[in-house]
Amino acid sequence: MSKSIIILGAGESGVGAAKLSLALGYTPFVSDAGQGKATFLGELEADGVEYEVGGHNMGGWPEVGEGSLVVKSPGIPETASIVSEVKARGAEVISEIEFASRNYDGKVVAITGANGKTTTTSLIYKLLVDGGVKTACVGNIGTSWARDLSYRIVSGDSAEVVVVEASSFQLDGTSTFKPDVAVLLNITPDHLDRYEYSLEKYAQSKWRITASQTSNDFLVYNSDDEVINGLIKSTGTDAKLIPVSAEKALMDGGEGAGLNPENKKEFLIHTQNIKPFTMTIQELALQGKHNLFNSMAAGVTGRILELRNEGIRESLTNFEGIEHRLEYVADVNGIRFINDSKATNVNSVWYALECMDKPLIWIVGGIDKGNDYRDLIPLVKDKVKHMICLGKDNKKLIDTFSEYVESVHIAGSAEEAVQTSYDLGMPFDTVLLSPACASFDLFGSYEERGNKFKQAVRGL
Numbered sequence: 001m002s003k004s005i006i007i008l009g010a011g012e013s014g015v016g017a018a019k020l021s022l023a024l025g026y027t028p029f030v031s032d033a034g035q036g037k038a039t040f041l042g043e044l045e046a047d048g049v050e051y052e053v054g055g056h057n058m059g060g061w062p063e064v065g066e067g068s069l070v071v072k073s074p075g076i077p078e079t080a081s082i083v084s085e086v087k088a089r090g091a092e093v094i095s096e097i098e099f100a101s102r103n104y105d106g107k108v109v110a111i112t113g114a115n116g117k118t119t120t121t122s123l124i125y126k127l128l129v130d131g132g133v134k135t136a137c138v139g140n141i142g143t144s145w146a147r148d149l150s151y152r153i154v155s156g157d158s159a160e161v162v163v164v165e166a167s168s169f170q171l172d173g174t175s176t177f178k179p180d181v182a183v184l185l186n187i188t189p190d191h192l193d194r195y196e197y198s199l200e201k202y203a204q205s206k207w208r209i210t211a212s213q214t215s216n217d218f219l220v221y222n223s224d225d226e227v228i229n230g231l232i233k234s235t236g237t238d239a240k241l242i243p244v245s246a247e248k249a250l251m252d253g254g255e256g257a258g259l260n261p262e263n264k265k266e267f268l269i270h271t272q273n274i275k276p277f278t279m280t281i282q283e284l285a286l287q288g289k290h291n292l293f294n295s296m297a298a299g300v301t302g303r304i305l306e307l308r309n310e311g312i313r314e315s316l317t318n319f320e321g322i323e324h325r326l327e328y329v330a331d332v333n334g335i336r337f338i339n340d341s342k343a344t345n346v347n348s349v350w351y352a353l354e355c356m357d358k359p360l361i362w363i364v365g366g367i368d369k370g371n372d373y374r375d376l377i378p379l380v381k382d383k384v385k386h387m388i389c390l391g392k393d394n395k396k397l398i399d400t401f402s403e404y405v406e407s408v409h410i411a412g413s414a415e416e417a418v419q420t421s422y423d424l425g426m427p428f429d430t431v432l433l434s435p436a437c438a439s440f441d442l443f444g445s446y447e448e449r450g451n452k453f454k455q456a457v458r459g460l
Contacts, residue, residue, distance in 0.1 A: 004062035009073025010036040013096040016147030017071040023150040066090035074169035095173030100145035110164040113185025121165040123298035131307040139165040168205040178212040183220045187227040188347040213239035246293040257296040271303040285319040290351040324450035334427030337457045340434035341450030352434040353379040361421045365391030366437030373400045392441040414452035
């Protein structure tokens, strides 16, 4: 392989890939079609990495040809013209997590799904850390795997296990990525604009998490999910299948996780002929049907990795929630404010609405991702009093829901949305920010959207 590595994208993944390239002795060159963020560009400059912004100009790159490696950031689709151009010259184009995985020899746990990735990733990380295992937590959850690995190579402080939250965008561009344990939570419509509005293409992207697994590896999967069951039948995997169900009882003697057939208020986890682990649902720190599933998936992963039952129980009991995911913010004059900014698709919002037991003022909106909102109509009709649209183009949301709520309002900022919700609210109402959309029309990220929402609430 050439000593030069081309990196497309100057965000967290791209900068991480540049740092890993340097740690491995390669010379990276970074190209970004946008203008880049000052913090990331500053890191490249501090490391002496050459870069360009404002477009991909191959004439200024190191030579690209047979044997060249190009590392693609997740925001760049496989269909981008620059990807086609470098492939036509004979270069191999891979994702950042593929690049990191090729240079790491410890155990890998990877989690993907349309919803619940961050919560389940954090749960598994907590189980391992509480169990005394030296663990890194990387990927879509925040720090890129390549960045973390570069630090560990330079410092000699290696991790025994890496827990990777992997989005479909990150799985695109993988070819040898092989988790020891892959966790596939669910497949529901999300990011369909990236996949030509095809659920099948999106599902195949998710299935890449198990594509290179062998019979020595494990696939922990949602046995209640029809799309996943279809993929097992049609595409298959060499991994050992470990089903998890939050709806059905665990089969007698079978491996996996499910409800206790003798007591539906408990769940069972059974792996490798060890005495089943039993825990009551009420003991879990995270409540709600979706969090029951996330906790069960984390618990069965812990068992596969040979963690102690009592340690798993303690970790699942004491886990604290994830920022921006059904995060309690404050009660102001009897009105409760909940930050669910991470809910960027319909299924996430469905779970959020389903959990609510008080009259709702719903803050929704942003950049539509090709979602069909109609599945939410029964819950909106039953629970939502007022809808506040926080985004630049609200027509689709208004057309879908306006006849089912008392009133619809438009807000151009988090502050305006919060003030409007407060003015509309009554004691015992809940204001729920659960957008069902990407944030990039008004905010830099869902984190920025959630933080501005929290700031505005605390400023009431």
